[in-house]
Amino acid sequence: MAITKEQLDAILEKYPAKVAKSRKKHILIKDASQESQIIEANTRTVPGIMTNRGCAYAGCKGVVVGPLKDMIHIVHGPVGCGYYAWGTRRNKAKSEDPTKNFLNYCVSTDMQESDIVFGGEKKLAKVIDEVVETFHPNAISISATCPVGLIGDDINAVARAAQKRHGIPILAFNCEGYKGVSQSAGHHIANNILLDKVIGAGEQEAAPAKFAINILGEYNIGGDGWEIKRTLEEIGYHIVTVMTGDGSYEELKNAHVAELNLVQCHRSINYIAEMLEIKYGTPWLKVNFIGIQSMIETLRNMAIYFNDEALTKKTEEVIARELARIEPVIEQYKKVCNGKTAFCFVGGSRGHHYQGLFAELGIDTVLAGYEFAHRDDYEGRQVLPDIKPDADSKNIPELHVEADEGRFRLKMSPERLEALKKEIPLSNYAGMNIDMAEGKIIVDDINQYETDELIKLLKPDIFASGIKDKYVVQKMGIPAKQLHSYDYSGPYAGFNGAVNFARDVSMGFSSPTWNYIVPPWKNQPLLIGTVTEEGVA
Amino acid sequence: MLDCTPKEMKPRLSGGLINPAKTCQPIGAMYAALGIHRCLPHSHGSQGCCSYHRMHLTRHFRDPVMATTSSFTEGSSVFGGGANLKTAIKNIFQVYSPDVIAIHTTCLSETIGDDIPSLIQSAEIPEGKLVIHTNTPSYQGSHITGFSNMTKSMVKYLAQASTTVKKDQVNIIPGFVNPGDMREIKRLLKAMNIESILFPDTSGVVDSPMTGEFNMYPAGGTTIEQLKDTGNSKLTIALGRFASSDAAELLSSKCKVPALALKTPIGIKASDAFLMALRGSFAQEVPAEIEEERGQLVDIMTDTHFHFHGKRVAIFGDPDIVTGLTEFVLSLGMAPVHILTGTPGGAIGSAVGSFEEDINGMLLEANLTANVKAGGDLFTLHQWIKNQPVDLLIGTTYGKYIARAEDIPFVRAGFPVLDRSVHSYMPLVGYRGAMRLIEMISGALLDRADRDAADEDFELVM
Numbered sequence: 001m002a003i004t005k006e007q008l009d010a011i012l013e014k015y016p017a018k019v020a021k022s023r024k025k026h027i028l029i030k031d032a033s034q035e036s037q038i039i040e041a042n043t044r045t046v047p048g049i050m051t052n053r054g055c056a057y058a059g060c061k062g063v064v065v066g067p068l069k070d071m072i073h074i075v076h077g078p079v080g081c082g083y084y085a086w087g088t089r090r091n092k093a094k095s096e097d098p099t100k101n102f103l104n105y106c107v108s109t110d111m112q113e114s115d116i117v118f119g120g121e122k123k124l125a126k127v128i129d130e131v132v133e134t135f136h137p138n139a140i141s142i143s144a145t146c147p148v149g150l151i152g153d154d155i156n157a158v159a160r161a162a163q164k165r166h167g168i169p170i171l172a173f174n175c176e177g178y179k180g181v182s183q184s185a186g187h188h189i190a191n192n193i194l195l196d197k198v199i200g201a202g203e204q205e206a207a208p209a210k211f212a213i214n215i216l217g218e219y220n221i222g223g224d225g226w227e228i229k230r231t232l233e234e235i236g237y238h239i240v241t242v243m244t245g246d247g248s249y250e251e252l253k254n255a256h257v258a259e260l261n262l263v264q265c266h267r268s269i270n271y272i273a274e275m276l277e278i279k280y281g282t283p284w285l286k287v288n289f290i291g292i293q294s295m296i297e298t299l300r301n302m303a304i305y306f307n308d309e310a311l312t313k314k315t316e317e318v319i320a321r322e323l324a325r326i327e328p329v330i331e332q333y334k335k336v337c338n339g340k341t342a343f344c345f346v347g348g349s350r351g352h353h354y355q356g357l358f359a360e361l362g363i364d365t366v367l368a369g370y371e372f373a374h375r376d377d378y379e380g381r382q383v384l385p386d387i388k389p390d391a392d393s394k395n396i397p398e399l400h401v402e403a404d405e406g407r408f409r410l411k412m413s414p415e416r417l418e419a420l421k422k423e424i425p426l427s428n429y430a431g432m433n434i435d436m437a438e439g440k441i442i443v444d445d446i447n448q449y450e451t452d453e454l455i456k457l458l459k460p461d462i463f464a465s466g467i468k469d470k471y472v473v474q475k476m477g478i479p480a481k482q483l484h485s486y487d488y489s490g491p492y493a494g495f496n497g498a499v500n501f502a503r504d505v506s507m508g509f510s511s512p513t514w515n516y517i518v519p520p521w522k523n524q525p526l527l528i529g530t531v532t533e534e535g536v537a
Numbered sequence: 538m539l540d541c542t543p544k545e546m547k548p549r550l551s552g553g554l555i556n557p558a559k560t561c562q563p564i565g566a567m568y569a570a571l572g573i574h575r576c577l578p579h580s581h582g583s584q585g586c587c588s589y590h591r592m593h594l595t596r597h598f599r600d601p602v603m604a605t606t607s608s609f610t611e612g613s614s615v616f617g618g619g620a621n622l623k624t625a626i627k628n629i630f631q632v633y634s635p636d637v638i639a640i641h642t643t644c645l646s647e648t649i650g651d652d653i654p655s656l657i658q659s660a661e662i663p664e665g666k667l668v669i670h671t672n673t674p675s676y677q678g679s680h681i682t683g684f685s686n687m688t689k690s691m692v693k694y695l696a697q698a699s700t701t702v703k704k705d706q707v708n709i710i711p712g713f714v715n716p717g718d719m720r721e722i723k724r725l726l727k728a729m730n731i732e733s734i735l736f737p738d739t740s741g742v743v744d745s746p747m748t749g750e751f752n753m754y755p756a757g758g759t760t761i762e763q764l765k766d767t768g769n770s771k772l773t774i775a776l777g778r779f780a781s782s783d784a785a786e787l788l789s790s791k792c793k794v795p796a797l798a799l800k801t802p803i804g805i806k807a808s809d810a811f812l813m814a815l816r817g818s819f820a821q822e823v824p825a826e827i828e829e830e831r832g833q834l835v836d837i838m839t840d841t842h843f844h845f846h847g848k849r850v851a852i853f854g855d856p857d858i859v860t861g862l863t864e865f866v867l868s869l870g871m872a873p874v875h876i877l878t879g880t881p882g883g884a885i886g887s888a889v890g891s892f893e894e895d896i897n898g899m900l901l902e903a904n905l906t907a908n909v910k911a912g913g914d915l916f917t918l919h920q921w922i923k924n925q926p927v928d929l930l931i932g933t934t935y936g937k938y939i940a941r942a943e944d945i946p947f948v949r950a951g952f953p954v955l956d957r958s959v960h961s962y963m964p965l966v967g968y969r970g971a972m973r974l975i976e977m978i979s980g981a982l983l984d985r986a987d988r989d990a991a992d993e994d995f996e997l998v999m
Contacts (some may be wrong), residue, residue: 014663016631045584047608049632055585078675079554080561084589088596098540104938105541105916110554111676116648126551134555135541146583147647147676150614156836177583178614180647395611448603449632452751468591472601475751517749 002366002439003457005029005105019046029103030436036383037433042374044392045113050448052371052468054424055079055177059372063268064194067091067219068232068252070100072137074107075156076124077145081177082108085339091219091244092226092427107131111147120153126160128170139249149176169249169278171197173273181392182350182372184267191201192399194243194252200278200404202254203435209238211273211306214258216273216284217265217349220245222490227497228289231322234340235299235314243269256280256404259411260305262287262298267348267373273403277427281410283417286425289351289493291357292326295350301424322495325528328483330360333502336510338362340461343454345446345469346483352432356465357492361502366458368436371466374514417434440496448472462508471481477517479508497522538942540692543915544923556915557936558853559879561630562642562683563714564590567604569687570639573739574758581622581651581670582643597953598716598743598961603753605629605638607624609645612849618651627661633753637667641687667761675810679850679880680952681779681855684713688737688784695941696768697763697819698792703771706732707815708794710784712801712857713952714778714966716757721964722776725812728827732987734763734770740859744833744962768792772818776811776966777801777857778891779880801857802966803973804865805834811967817822818884830968837975838869842865843998844979846870849925853877853932854951856892856911858965862931862950865971871929874907875921881912929982946981950974952978981985 008027012020025040045051054062057075062085066073074084075220077388088108094100107199110121128140140162142155151328159172171193179185211230218225232239239253240258256276261284263273272285273284285301296319303315340363344351348370355365375383412420418425433442442460451469457474463473465479481487481504489504491497549555563580567590570578580587587606594602607613607621622640629638640653653670662668671690688710709726710717713854719740726733741757759863767773773788775781775798785796797818802811808831848871852862856878863873877897892911900907906923919939922930930940931948934955940947953958964970983999990996 014627014632014932019632024784042815044610045626046624047610047621048579048605048628050603050605051584051608052588053584054588058585058588074553078561079557079559079588079679080644080675082554082566083557083631084593086556088592099806101540103540104556106554106556108557110552110557110645112552113674113676116644123552127553130549130551130553131555133547134543138997147641147648150645150648177585177615178611180608181608181610182584211584391612392610426595455626464593467595468588471595473752474683475601475745475747475749477747477749478828496999517747 003029003441007457008442011450014449018048022046023450028442030433030438030440030442032438036379039375039433039444040444041370042181042372042393043380043390045445051443051445052447052466055183056175056179056189057143057145059083059183059268060173060175060190060404061085061141061184061186062089064187064190064221065141065143065243067093067103068141068247068249069095069103070138070248071141072105072107072131072135073141073143074124074127074131075111075143075145076109076120076148077111078147079108079110080297082144083284087175089219090221090488090490091245092223093220101136102137105135114153115222116147117149120148121158124153124155124158125162125406128158128166132166134169136298137168138274139171141173143173143485144176146177149174149178153254154170159518169197169201179395182532185392185396185520186266186370188271188396191269192397193274193527194357195275195279196399197377198249199255199272200253200279200407202256204254205407206259206363207238207240207257207259209313211236211308212238212240212258213302214255214261215242216261216263217269218245218289219265220243221484221490222486224289224491224493224497227494228492231299231474231494235318236465237302243272251390256407261304262302264289265347265349265427267377269371270429270512275399278401279404279408281408283411283427286429288353288356290353290497291322292330292360292495294353294356294497295494295498304316304424305420305426322482324443326495326499329499330502333506334362335505337502340364340509341458342367342464343458344464344483345371345443346367346464346466348377350483352435357436357498357501360498363462363505365440366443367443367454368432368462372446373447374433375439378431378433378444380434381429387492477514479511479514481505481508510511539919539938542645542919542923542942543696544920546920546924547775554914556878556914556919557879557911558915558918558935559679559681560681560770561592561644562673562686563614563643563678564593564677564679565604565683565685566639566641566671566673566687568594568656568713568739569640569684569737571602571742571769572758573637573639573764574760575636575754576639576758577629577637578624579629579638579640580604580703581618581644581653582607582645583609586643593953594743598956599958600743600745601751602743604861605633607646614645614754618646619656622651622653622656623660626662626769628983630663630666635754637669637871639690640668640670641683642674643673647672647674648951651746680881681713681880685783685799688781689787691736691764692767692784692787692791695791698764698768698789699765700769702733703794704766704769705819706734706770707819708735708767708770708773708785708788709735710773710775710781711735711738711891712780713855715961716742716744717856717961717963717969718966721970725827725967726815726904728824729812729819729821731814731821734757734767736764736767753945768794770794772797774799774811774814800864801861802830803858803861805831805838805968805969807861808967808971827921827996831981834968834971837972841975841979842870846980847872847926849873849874850931851922851927852914852917852928853936856880858951860892860895866973867899869975872905873900874927876907876909877913878911879913882935886904889975894992926947929978931978946985948981
């Protein structure tokens with residue numbers, strides 16, 4: 001199933017000329033005969049075109065910083081921004097000391113008109129004082145919302161003064177919603193501060209156990225991180241910290257001691273991964289915990305990196321045992337899913353990550369894309385030198401890092417590192433496009449109109465996206481699977497996650513509820529019978 | 538669960554909120570705009586605002602919520618959002634063809650000071666299409682204020698007094714309620730045989746049926762013609778002072794349509810007041826079928842009063858809804874102990890609204906006292922409950938954390954309800970809404986009694 005260039009042009013024709021010109025560059029039909037297919041990404045959404053994208057604040061506080069559980073996260077602004085990012089993302093967390101888990105709390109400075117006119121710094125300082133007195137958090141974050149930057153509140157100065165007053169770290173994030181072109185800007189802003197102010201602040205000089213790793217870009221949605229941990233810890237890995245699902249300030253500050261950084265969501269956390277390598281000499285491995293084969297490949301790549309006989313043996317044991325356990329279960333669900341097609345449009349990494357799992361269930365991903373990714377997430381990191389900074393990306397500061405004199409340590413000889421890079425995706429991500437088959441559609445920042453048109457053309461059996469699309473698609477009689485919130489299910493990562501996903505997707509196909517859409521009277525004339533001499537029979 | 542909330546209450550003077558009981562204006566404006574037929578709400582601000590509002594409304598209604606954004610960047614924040622808005626208007630009409638675009642502002646565009654009316658004037662608007670706007674600075678009021686402002690703008694832009702004699706019809710402004718409530722209000726009006734214009738009317742928009750086809754502009758919503766005709770009605774009834782009074786007052790001054798402000802008709806007293814107002818203004822007798830419903834409600838109330846009498850209740854949510862709920866639990870013989878809304882402006886002594894005064898008046902009549910607060914947050918409510926426990930909590934989904942922490946039976950009512958379905962299709966208003974409330978309250982209280990009963994005390998009949 002594919003669409004032709006002509007069909008694509010027909011869709012674009014409805015747009016005003018300027019919009020058509022812009023959108024054309026965001027849509028590809030995979031053509032393997034071309035050496036590289038350039039896609040435009042991380043550029044402005046045209047105003048008025050119904051995008052799924054959010055803002056820098058959402059990417060910073062909502063995605064990267066918010067899950068850190070032992071911190072109080074103060075949102076400096078009018079009430080809405082704090083309110084919407086409160087409890088809505090399913091980044092689960094538990095603490096041994098429940099009085100040090102603040103994820104069910106939402107703190108907003110609730111700026112009023114007078115704060116906009118006269119400045120909100122004093123109010124922010126008072127809120128910090130109250131929060132410290134009430135909650136005694138390990139650390140505090142302050143996230144700026146749109147008006148804060150406009151009126152010129154210096155949240156960094158407020159944070160510095162409060163840090164001095166209270167003796168706990170207070171981090172300021174200048175993540176005003178208008179920065180950049182999507183959530184992506186906020187990821188970058190968050191990454192910079194966490195690397196600059198948190199990672200390395202701990203006292204540890206070496207990992208407390210062998211095979212010490214960090215998991216980056218894993219947010220524990222629906223408990224994903226816990227399922228991943230289950231397997232990794234059984235194999236023998238020591239997880240220093242997870243960034244940032246179920247993560248904490250206390251753990252994060254010692255992240256520098258890890259021997260390897262795993263990168264799950266490349267888009268939201270690759271900056272930290274890259275900077276950790278420069279600063280501490282820790283390479284990063286692109287992993288994918290979604291899907292059985294990806295999970296297995298990830299575990300094997302990790303074992304190759306650590307090159308330890310016992311670890312490799314245990315890895316294979318666990319893989320064999322888990323496969324034997326879950327394959328028969330998956331097989332049942334595969335019967336329901338086989339031969340179906342999917343659209344997979346999610347975030348900045350999941351649009352890629354889930355394709356393998358869909359394929360394992362016999363579902364062909366005919367269209368995929370990201371909401372806020374950059375070109376490297378599509379085309380691979382080799383395009384990074386070709387991406388020219390524009391007015392929007394220039395507004396996000398690039399953090400300049402250097403090797404930490406005391407703590408930089410090569411984890412292996414440069415020769416072995418180079419050799420490994422040929423074998424496993426070490427400090428590299430090849431992007432999504434390479435995994436898409438000929439003729440498949442790749443769309444960046446898809447919008448409501450294109451979704452509607454492409455569904456009519458390609459008639460997918462399932463649509464994987466988010467809450468704003470979900471009911472639009474379901475009104476067409478097509479099951480929609482939220483891959484941001486997992487429709488309140490999960491975990492979907494790891495071996496058990498694959499089973500959960502297979503179960504939930506099958507449920508979408510086999511639910512009897514879809515059978516009742518057409519009322520019985522729609523297909524039957526009002527009067528059935530024959531007119532005889534005696535009347536109607 | 539909420540283990541970090543101390544029982545000891547210390548004064549919090551910063552003005553910050555911990556666990557808010559309100560959100561910002563724009564979402565209310567977006568919801569109100571969805572109640573105009575073939576209208577596309579437009580958020581003039583950063584993309585995140587529009588995304589968050591659509592998400593939240595979609596989660597509550599489990600139905601498509603269509604809206605667009607001006608997609609501000611840093612450049613537009615410095616140089617103003619005019620170019621973005623004009624581009625947006627052009628694109629929206631060409632790609633999504635609504636009949637009307639309803640623009641609301643955000644804290645960003647308000648802080649910059651974008652002058653929306655003059656931007657609309659210079660925008661390309663196709664023949665026969667409309668663009669209206671309202672100002673919704675997020676740093677004032679709450680989502681209820683935003684709903685009120687957009688509703689007021691409908692009057693400002695559209696209502697016309699075009700007839701010399703007022704028509705024998707009533708305008709009803711239902712306030713920030715569910716489509717299920719709006720349908721119930723329309724049903725009552727039909728039963729009373731009174732011509733009416735309900736606006737905004739989100740029924741048929743965010744509770745649209747499954748047909749196998751997606752329709753960007755479903756059948757529901759108040760039409761532009763109806764909105765224009767509101768200026769010719771002989772009366773406007775504003776249900777809920779916070780969400781509806783401003784628009785009614787504007788209709789009165791602009792088109793000389795008298796305005797009557799009533800409580801949201803939740804519970805028997807407010808429903809009676811609503812019907813009596815209609816009866817008195819239109820000389821229409823309350824029909825037997827409605828009188829029968831009322832009789833059924835009173836029958837249930839008297840039959841089961843012992844389930845409710847003297848039970849201590851905490852109620853929070855939007856001011857109009859909380860006022861109605863408080864009045865109803867009082868008529869059941871319950872004892873409200875903590876009453877809180879996040880929407881500011883209703884505090885005693887403030888220039889607008891009278892939330893605290895209204896509630897205290899009702900309590901006084903029942904010889905009760907309670908903690909009553911406008912502009913409060915759920916941290917305060919939780920601390921109140923820790924100090925003075927209750928038998929029942931009524932409020933939005935956000936209350937579930939307090940209910941769990943303190944092990945209190947919980948009834949979901951108001952906006953938003955994010956963790957249960959069907960609620961938006963069903964009314965809380967009118968006699969049938971009151972019956973539904975009784976069913977929900979008794980279900981919560983008696984399920985708890987059953988759960989907690991010792992085997993020997995476990996009863997078949999209750």
